[in-house]
Amino acid sequence: MAEARYYDIRHVSGQVTHIDIDNGVIESAGTSFFDKAVVRALGETGWGVIAIDNFSGRSQAVIETVLQDALRLARATEEKVSLADAPSRILPVPAPALDPRDVSLEEKQAMLAGIEAAAKVPGVTSTRGRYTEEINSVRFEDASGHEYTYEITRCGFSVLAVARKGGFLQMGRESEHTIRGLNLAHREEMGRTAGERAVALLDAATVRGGTMDAVLDPELAGVFAHEAIGHASEGDIIKEGGSVIGGRIGEQIGNAVLTIVDDPTMPEFGFEPVDAEGVAVARTEIIKNGVLTSFLHNRETLAAVGGGAAGHARGVAGDPPIVRMSNTFIENGDATADEVIEACGTGILLRGSRGGQVDPGRGVFQFNAEYGYLVRDGELRDLVRDVSLTGEILATLHTIELCADDRRMHQGFCGKSGQSVPVSDGSPHVLLRSAVVGGHGAA
């Protein structure tokens, strides 16, 4: 390996178990297996990367050959890549309260069936419950002699209810995913919540889109933190000139009440004991009191851009590591949730999330609430459905005027470059002045 300036091998093997219960019928349930590795080599210029499956038990000679193949690929690159030095160490993976492997698939199925059945409240015509469990055994080694192995189990469930009135349908959905062990026991109330929401939305109004003051609940404000600022702060996007916050470290880009953090050490769904380049993970304050403080980096983007810390590289099994968020949240303020709604006066409260998307180069984001309430004179009024929110990152960060003290985290999956990684987002209730709310109704 005389030619390689650096190499690393990240080998992930494991299994995925799923249960899918559809209107009381066990559609499918079972386990699949995977075993993949990514070998990266840095030649004189840039990266050669080889993804290969069935890596377990490969001989040293085979591994050498794959490394040489990666180096050969690297010769096709033109960019002179440098890697910043970064501390390397691993955190213990929090022990699950109840290891899902200690519970039989039949028992999990029975618990999921209970949650799914609970969603069938009067008015609900269709229900579906899904459970997933993924066990990853990770082994990392690099040219500097760092070696780590760990195992992490992620599991969780979702429940969907569809209610019908005549030809009119509405849906309600609840989900919870975790690294802290099996979470299926005694969760029937989440099924009921999904069912009751679907029924309630049958009578909800649609909003007439326009500019108004908006309160975001912890789930949706977490998605705001993720979409509006998290992606735009990713070092690879900054490096290629694709983010509106590039070059703005030290600038006041948001209201002073606003602090936004990405923290892979938090024992939440986006937890990583060590990043995918063997770098120690740490809490990174992206925005502190409204001032842009740090970008999220891997070793390459830290060297190229500066301003922030490495330790944010993540990769799914069989895909190369790229800069990703982990657990991203808006820090608590000192108001209560009621005070935030009261301060809104007349506007809208948006709750839950159907996801979102950002164009970081243009600085424009969009996300969709599951439902909401019109707010009049500081009080919640009519239930509304199908409301979304868009905005320009740089303008919107200044319009967050008030943060409550009730931060909660929600779990999800974030897609980038074809890779979907587990993340969590969170926030307290926050107040946005003059938000652009989308809807196509008359209310």
Add this chain to the structure above:
Amino acid sequence: MQLEIAPLVDAILRAGEKAADEVEVYYAESRSVGVDLKRTIIGEAHETRARGIMIRTVADGHIGTSSTDDPARWQACLDAALASGRLATAQEWHGLPGPARLPGEVPVFDPAVVPGVEAARRLAADLLLGAAEHDAGVIGGSASLSLSESVLANSSGVYYTRQKTGVGASLEAIRGTSTGYEFDRSCFLDIDAVDIGRSAAFLACHSANGKDVATGSFAVILSPVALAQLIGHVVVPALSGRNVHAGRSWLAGKIGEQCMGEVLSLYDDPHTRGLGSTLWDAEGMPARRIDFVEHGVLCGFAYDLKTAYRYGEESTASAVRSGPGGSPGIGMHNLVVDGPRGTVDEERAIWVHDLVGAHTANPVTGDFSVELSNPSWKEGGAFGEPIRSAMLAGNLFDMLAAIEVLGEVPRIIGTVILPPVRFNNQQIIGK
């Protein structure tokens, strides 16, 4: 192929038949090579070598599945499939298909596509050549080529093999804070990387200095890229027989009704040129054209064997590898959006290249409100003044019921083939 596949598949079938009534094996092997542009230079070259086995067993109506990427572990995978079947609720089942005479070939293999770093570099160079025609910066891009080989076999005697190639390229450009993204994908070496680069850079340049638009009702032209996303999130699930019978489809119970505009027909054509072209579906059923909507009238839904047997319907050979671990589920091969063609951009309208957040559309109701990418006025067939920022809010089913006209030139976007489409009186939320 590197491995002796036929003996491996045969061994799995023989072992499976001892423990179950029927067995199905899908084996796929692929290699892809690509390069990534970081701004205007190549920062990374990558190669992926992947293999996978997917086993499905049926015993007394209990369907089990499992998959592995380690062919040596096929016995554990078979055991897992059998265990999976014991958990699943038993259902009506009348057998896997036997072999059929499947004449001809579908256009999914191009011998000119040879995965290699030099070929990928040439595509990347073409992307940059095109982008240089406009005064925009390049954020990044990618170019890749792939070759895959697969076998589908079952205990009823099906043994189908296929070679498939793929070429893809994309480029993202920026001017100030105006971005432009274009891409294309084909089974053939026929994508025009120069044009992809040129289009992305044009979009970034054209959208710079956009003007505000007032909130109101306007004619809107959705490009194939924009409309394919909404159709994929809303219409495709609504056409799935499983969702229909599960009570999750807005189209349920509407067969024979005028659900969409008279100018609109929707059908799956697995034999036409597209990314999902095939002679057989993921369960080995002979693939054929399926008409879902004819002149706006709903005439059918998509079924795989499992859903068809359960509800007394016929399989439409609509199984694709969309289930857990790559198991068969209902999907589309090449969903064609068709109808009489006309001019979409003669009269003044807001043209929309792409949508930000199309996946947040409500899949059950079709309601959505999304931000527009590269919106611009268009009139007399030409681009007019760009629009800085706007949202489109509506209901996709309502929109499809009131289509104004379908444009001339169709484009392949994933498993949907569609032209640009003009809709009148759409709600735009301006800034």
